[in-house]
Amino acid sequence: MTNWKQIDTYAKKWIEEAGEKLRCSFEKKLNIETKTNPNDLVTNMDRETEQFFLDKITETFPGHRVLGEEGMGDAVSDLKGIVWIIDPIDGTMNFIHQQRNFAISIGILEDGIGKIGLVYDVVHDELYHAFKGQGAYMNDKEIPKLKEVAVKEAILSLNATWVTENKKLDPSILAPLVRDVRGTRSYGSAALELAFVAAGRLDAYITPRLSPWDFAGGAILIEEAGGEVSDLYGNPLDYIKGGSLFVSKPGLHKEIRENYLKNL
Template structure:
């Protein structure tokens, strides 16, 4: 994808995101038709589905040769990352959306032949758009984000992670994670992976860990972080795979390896 193509797709996608956000705000107080998917806490609403369909329809109409991975089933089933792929989460933080009416985001990552080209995380209620194009840096609205602090120490770090790390032995021994929490400066959780990753890119949080995330949860945020020097991988330190659900670690490069060593200790 050349610079001209990237700019055109970026501008088009940005306009669609703002339009989708306005539609969510307009209709969010109407009956949401809440349903559970894989478990009682894995929720979906009418607006999740309508927002994804809105975006998918426009991608199909404008870029029929592009592929789509979407949370709510309107995309494609892909076995490789060839070509241009849009990875979409129409409402990341659906539980927040339902219960709190805030702290949720539209997340879009656009890859070309496996390379992250364009990333968006849109905080719908605060009207804050985090956005990035490959090689041009990442932005919060019109403000360019600084490169991440390479002098950061793990003991000074604020890390986004939910409580499941401290009571679930399926991925990493929870006693090791308790030690990890005692080592870092503080742990936080806000209930939206996309926004957590935007905050890592902004430098107001130093890492984000999740036991299991799908590509649509993190694609936009990973592209943002790439542009400010952040690193993304799984619990074993392998690079992020945009076609798989897996544990996720996105962090300031100064502390990424230390976090991976903690996780590996708990996986022995």
């Protein structure tokens, strides 16, 4: 029988240790490279942090598999058994330029079901964590269940790129929503934006494209906080291929889907 309490304890310990290593790296020179385009950045700390988790998980839980952004783990093509989905630094551009507004994200799934979600805001030392069926927390404080909010009173997290020009979504679809909400925000870290929705700091977050390591930890947080999670079409998330993402407080999800996203 799986000892989930032990897995949860180790995951929290390791994510805090990794966060301390990242804070200590602020005074050091980073090795910065590009991946798919000039703005898709990766540093030595991204790779070192992922390797840190891989070493710990492999040693402690040899039967578990790891799907990580930097590709150091397993070639995961299914979600059988226990899979850790890890983003060692979500918001690498912020990590490089600001030394803030980035996070470590971990989602732990069993047979495709999210069991543990962790998002660590390293600079503010805020660990958002959830264990399926036991609610969501920020450090030692339980996050209250999310309450309904109307579009006109909502704060929406959305990258401005998606309302100007992109190949994934007609900008005219999101423009009316941006006009009708109370305000919009963009933090440059999907993991943090998901954690902020879970904590009630944001009311919704929409993006046409994410990888599974961007949302695995945060999606579990939101579900445990009583929020709603799907892709833009209302379908379950794909934890292997990734895709679009729409998370919100309860009720808001239905209102936005029916009134703003119906023409997708």
